[in-house]
Amino acid sequence: MASPAPQSPAAPRRRRASPLVRRADLVAATVSCLARLGAKGATGREICRRAGVSHGLLRHYFRNPDNLLLETYEQLCEDMLAQLEAAAMPHAADPLEALHRYFVAVFSDDWAGPEIIGAWMVFWQQARSRADFAAVSDSFNARQRALLQRLVTQLPQRGEGGLPMADAIALLSAVLDGLWIEYYLSDQRTPRGRCIALCDAAVRRLFAA
Amino acid sequence: MASPAPQSPAAPRRRRASPLVRRADLVAATVSCLARLGAKGATGREICRRAGVSHGLLRHYFRNPDNLLLETYEQLCEDMLAQLEAAAMPHAADPLEALHRYFVAVFSDDWAGPEIIGAWMVFWQQARSRADFAAVSDSFNARQRALLQRLVTQLPQRGEGGLPMADAIALLSAVLDGLWIEYYLSDQRTPRGRCIALCDAAVRRLFAA
DNA sequence: TCGCTTATTAGACGCTTGCCTTATAAGCGG
């Protein structure tokens, strides 16, 4: 009774948090909003609502909702790339195993889970019309492909009859993206295990000796 | 001077049109809006603005903007599927040629041009959260894959060493989708010609004798 | 030529959004 009557159940969020934590909260809420509600529903106010803070706080940490979106995109790319590297690198001894780990990481719940995957679609959409988003997308794509290339070139050298190396890598990359979309559209139709198995099959087929 | 002073330059759109034409106008404007402005910018009012009609007209033809979106999706799928069939069917004599025509049609400006391609991304996004959009997406996907399968099974029978047929088709389909995304994200990085060439290469590689 | 159907416009209403400004209090340094 002494406390100022917590009338609204979600209101007393008056505890301070370190700026880093709050920023992370808002970024996480943004991802969740994008995944569940799409571009239209991921409004600044809704994001703050989901993060459990007042809508004025967004402006205190980011210039505007668009900026928050961009920063979320950057961080998501950075995190995914780091995890992809971490998954694939410790297996330099067995290139096939390294590639397999890479595939597993790509379809991990951390990036392709139902709470995330929808956000990528929104970012890609932004990348077509906004230069800043396109820059992030380009950089991410280039680094991801470089990593893939590094893994692939460690495969046992194959004969001369196969595809040009550039074509094979482009095709493998396309397979990854395509299966990812497939998985995105319905994780029932093409479950994760099959996606990974198909990636492995593609490697064997595209880089056959 | 006699006419009622056409003060607003875009206002005197008072000419009647057949309902079918107007509906088509609105659908076309919707696609354009989605491609240029994304999900957020494709508001009912903006669509009508771009179609050159007053915003009240939307309600006269569609229950609400969402319904217009869904109908646009349906029609786009229908049109694309029809054109894919038309492109591939008259070449039953040469299966490879039929597949090539199919690829050309997939990357045609009609479906992957800058004025269209962005719309698909929005539809896919909707398909994740809305059942009606998902139904359209599923149906379209199934029919497209059935067509692809029909084309592929006409290839000269290959030996026993290759991939299971289901895997090969799934991979070819993934290659198509993946290259499509690549092309979407930047038609500079992977131009259309290269996409088509890579598809042809994938066919040779996946369905080798 | 007239009148009826209906395609089309114009406007009002309530709601939500993004932006900004002001007021509060949490928690650290002294």
Place this chain on the structure above:
DNA sequence: CCGCTTATAAGGCAAGCGTCTAATAAGCGA
């Protein structure tokens, strides 16, 4: 223990949206 920084909340404002209603006129049939 006090006071300053600043994280946080709250509210006001204009603009835009979706929905709905009422008014207008285009063009066909009689």
